[in-house]
Amino acid sequence: MKVLYNGKIITLDKDRPYIENGAIAIDDGVIFDVGTTQQITSKYKDAELYDLENRYVIPGFINTHMHLYSTFARGFGFGGASPYSFKEILEQIWWKLDKLLISEEEIYYSALMPAIEGLKSGTTTIIDHHASFGLIDGSLDIVENALRDVGIRGVLAFETSDRWGKELSEQSIRENERYIKKEKDRDFFNALFGLHASFTLSDETLERVSSIANSLNVGFHIHVAEGIEDVESALKVSNKRTVERLKDFGILKKDTLAIHCININDVEIDILNETHTTVIHNPESNMNNGVGVAPILEMDRKGILIGLGTDGYTPSMIESVKVAYILPKLHYKDPRVGSDLARRMLFENNASVANRFFNKIVGVIKEGAYADLVVLDYNPPTPLNEDNFFFHLIFGIRENSVRDVFVHGRLLVKDQKLTHIDEIEVSRKSQEIAKNFWRRF
Known part of the structure; x- marks a missing residue:
């Protein structure tokens, strides 16, 4: 089990839309539990810990x-x-x-x-x-x-x-x-x-x-x-x-x-x-x-x-x-x-x-949903909560605010870089293939 803690969780779950000092327990690619940092870390003491460093977390x-x-x-x-x-x-x-x-x-x-x-x-x-x-x-x-x-x-x-x-x-x-x-x-x-x-x-x-x-x-x-x-x-x-x-x-x-x-x-x-x-x-x-x-x-x-x-x-x-x-x-x-x-x-x-297409649900941070999470490196100039997060997204949050990304509980992007793919090599290879494609065009 993995626990992401010390985060500001925008859950998009109507029953509990925002957790100020929140944590997410993940097991086998799925969100196992959501709550405050104190609740979750004390509950799952043997879990692998990931410090969100007081950043905002949203569904993918x-x-x-x-x-x-x-x-x-x-x-x-x-x-x-x-x-x-x-x-x-x-x-x-x-x-x-x-x-x-x-x-x-x-x-x-x-x-x-x-x-x-x-x-x-x-x-x-x-x-x-x-x-x-x-x-x-x-x-x-x-x-x-x-x-x-x-x-x-x-x-x-x-x-x-x-x-x-x-x-x-x-x-x-x-x-x-x-x-x-x-x-x-x-x-x-x-x-x-x-x-x-x-x-x-x-x-x-x-x-x-x-x-x-x-x-x-x-x-x-x-x-x-x-x-x-x-x-x-x-x-x-x-x-x-x-x-x-x-x-x-x-x-x-x-x-x-x-x-x-x-x-x-x-x-x-x-x-x-x-x-x-x-x-x-x-x-x-x-x-x-x-x-x-x-x-x-x-x-x-x-x-x-x-x-x-x-x-x-x-x-x-x-x-x-x-x-x-x-x-x-x-x-x-x-x-x-x-x-x-x-x-x-x-x-x-x-x-x-x-949610018509998969075994479990996406687009929300709640128990039973897939652990698809985006960690934002965003320091707002004004208060941010569940009521105004969308307007922060429209007027303040940009692509370069995306710091980490988890899919199915796997950390695939860390500090804005892929953890599992050599982006430079992929780009180089893609350009080579595209050049040959362009010649035919």
């Missing part, structure tokens, strides 16, 4: 939509391409990139690097949406291996799409089906059925994947109405809008993650609510692609569960929530809106999403 962050495979786009000029529409961004950059991922090494390092960066910024669980149409079979195992080597939890899916023809579409379906059926360590890994978006999926494919997913009792991970092209395509092929079309094929349901949901109307919001579909908001990526602002306040008022992701734009949930906090204020021209929703997305809703 959860990223509910990520594209780890997009890593090798960082810093690349894309040959002077200057796409002016969302579809051109996909065609000239992302679809070209994922078709050129052809080796295990490329997939592994493109997942390894952002997983490391995410961990160092406090992210301990990632729900990833993978695409590598140059190497489909077994690709989710490669991503899993990267996350396992970093030491974090993952929910994986392959982006099924008809955009590269029937043969590759079939392979992408089979890869999802294979990985969903694969026996996995449910303490660390699970699966969703990945789909790209309505406008790259035929009726035949939607019907097929719906049947397979229902037989496997699994939900979908799909982009929904991100760009206006998704709406236009749905209207053209079905005379219905995107959400309506997906509903007809049974894609929308409780365990489905509908990513983005920007270009939707009130009827579609009602459908998302009625089907108990979860929406994942990705504010930075949406802004970068110029696709618009999701109607998150309207969806929230309807009772839709809205999570927060990064869509590959950044590995940092701290960065993402800061933008999620300010964007509604600008968009709605009202400084009063969006604050509480941003807090709930990060601290409550993301945990609700992730």
